[in-house]
Amino acid sequence: MKKFGFILMLLLFVLALPQNGHAAAANSKIILDGKELTAVQNVPVENVNNSIMVPLRMIVENLGYQVQWDQQNKTITIEQQGRIVKLAVDQTAASVDDKTIILPTAPVLRNDTTLVPIRFIGEQFGLTVTWDNTNKIVNLITPETPSDNNDTGGGTVDSGTGVVVPPADTTANLTLVNGVSFSENRLTIAMEGNSVPKVSKITGPDRIIVDIPNATFSDLFGTGQLLDPNLNGSLVVTDYPDVSAVRYSLYSTNPYTVRFVIDLNNAKNYSVNISGDSSKLAVIDLNAAGTDDTTTQPGNSGRKLVVLDAGHGAKDSGAVGVTGKYEKNFNLAVVLKAAALLKNESNIDVVLTRSDDTFLELKERVAIANNLKADLFISVHANSGGSSVASGTETYYQRAASKALANVMHKYLVQATGLSDRGVRYGNFHVIRETKMPAVLLEVGYLSNKGDEKSLFTDAFQNKVAASIVSGVKEYLGLK
Ligand SMILES: [Zn+2]
Known part of the structure; x- marks a missing residue:
């Protein structure tokens, strides 16, 4: 692994989490080891430049850290288990045991209360800090044992990034x-x-x-x-x-x-x-024999549940083809054809995220599959490229657990379309990332390519693609 890539990845995460931009997080909760902390002086949690900022007092009083506040210089010194962290209001430079580091966001003053970036503070003292962006909850978990406190074990704090870098x-x-x-x-x-x-x-x-x-x-x-x-x-x-x-x-x-x-x-x-x-x-x-837990899967009578997801819908047309045809209509046509075929399979149940021209959020598509505890999730799309020359099929997986499914589905898809094979690829798409079962996203062809677009909107081509989805599902599930 290249060290540069490693640091870059970490930087991306410093910058990228949590994800709701500058929005105030007034209704946020802070949970410490399962217990909600109450706010002091009605100063709410804020989300500043993607850093969750919480009142300093709220944290340190509950954790028992020693804090010194220098009113004149607006500096904060936090001491715990021999580690000393120094911060200053409106300054991104901070120090940990005399090493300078740069915070993603500077502490700020609100009505005489200092807000500090909780992820940074917590992690300096061995807390596990997570941010539930859906429910706006900061979760803090104290270490189980003193030896668990995220000792970096010889790592160093990179002064430019505030990131712990393993020794080279x-x-x-x-x-x-x-x-x-x-x-x-x-x-x-x-x-x-x-x-x-x-x-x-x-x-x-x-x-x-x-x-x-x-x-x-x-x-x-x-x-x-x-x-x-x-x-x-x-x-x-x-x-x-x-x-x-x-x-x-x-x-x-x-x-x-x-x-x-x-x-x-x-x-x-x-x-x-x-x-x-x-x-x-x-x-x-955890379904191992010897436990009395043999009924974790409701309706598990040997039948498998496949969720088919036609990409886009209604106001979201997806890609628009060279002659103006909409991707959403291709996706739906293929999914309806594949569902009709799968309904003939005695061991397979099929559920569609949409069966008409409806708009669904990505998370709603994911929720359908996760709530049903589906065995497979297959999202159907058509691609569009900057160049009219791009043509062919791609199959995307996001989690390692989905790669085997991607390989099988792609094999049949390439055969069925007769288009060029652009490979099985990793893609960080929401619907295949957030689903919990093996999940793939098929990009069947390029609507920006005249030849591909023409094929994609013929009945014969759509039937072949639908049949290839069924073949892939059956092979993967061992039902062939
Ligand atoms: Zn699409």
Whole structure:
């Protein structure tokens, strides 16, 4: 891994999270270890330049940190467990144990209350900080044990970026963790390298620890999952009564260890399955035999549920073809044809996100599949390029757990269309990122290409594409 790419990735995350711009976050809540903190002096949480800013007093009083406020110089000194962090109002330069770092956003004064960037403060003192952008909740979790406090283990604070940088040239030959997902009560970790994960169970509270020795996160990991500047993150897990959270971190840099923690609501058995040679998937399956939990999947009578998603709709036409035809109409036609074919399959149920010219938000499409606990999600689109020459089919996956499905679907799609093969690609699309089951997005052809557009709007071509979707689904589900 190139160090520059690594820093760049971290920088992107400093800049990119959370995602709702300059909006005030007046209704935000701050939850510390499951308990909501009450606001002081009616000073609300703010979102300034994508940094969540919270009243300093609210944090330190609840955490018991020592704070000194210098009224004249408007500086703040926070001391805890021997670490000293100094901040100044309206200045992005701060210091951690005398090392200068640059904050994403400077502390600000509001009605004599100082607001500070909570992600930065929390992480300096070993808190896990997450931001739930949907519900506007800042979640703070104190370390489980003193040894868990995100010790950077010999890493250094880069003075230019405020980012913890691992020591150089010790990262060669490390296993790279590329992705993680949690669905169907299974934690799936995608990685490249020779490391073999060590899985163990801890009680009080119950949790499963997955340590990957001699490993770090790859650049790819940060594009698919939340990863903060200190290389901590978590997956939002709902709908699984056994699991309260999945957290991960670069647990140590000496020796390098990536740790995943599945926080359980009750003790669970699990099985571990590791497949692949250097490019591996490790699956920690909580549906293991020996538990009394055999009914996690409602309606699971051997039938598989496939959600088909026709891209765009109504006011959102999608791409507009060279002769003015709309992508949304192509997508819907193919999905309706594929659904009609799938309904003939005795082992497959099919649900459409839209079956007419309706507008749906991306998150509504995702919610349909996630709420139904679908087995597969397939989104149908047509492409458009800057050049009229671009032509052919692409199949996109976002999570490692979707790549095998992408390979199978693409094989049939290329055959069916007869268009040029533009490959299976990684794409950070909302609907295939946020869904929890294997999910792909098909770009069937280019509406900006005269030949492609003509084909795409013929019945015969659409029938072939629909049949290829059915073939791919059946092969992937082992129903052929
Ligand atoms: Zn589209």
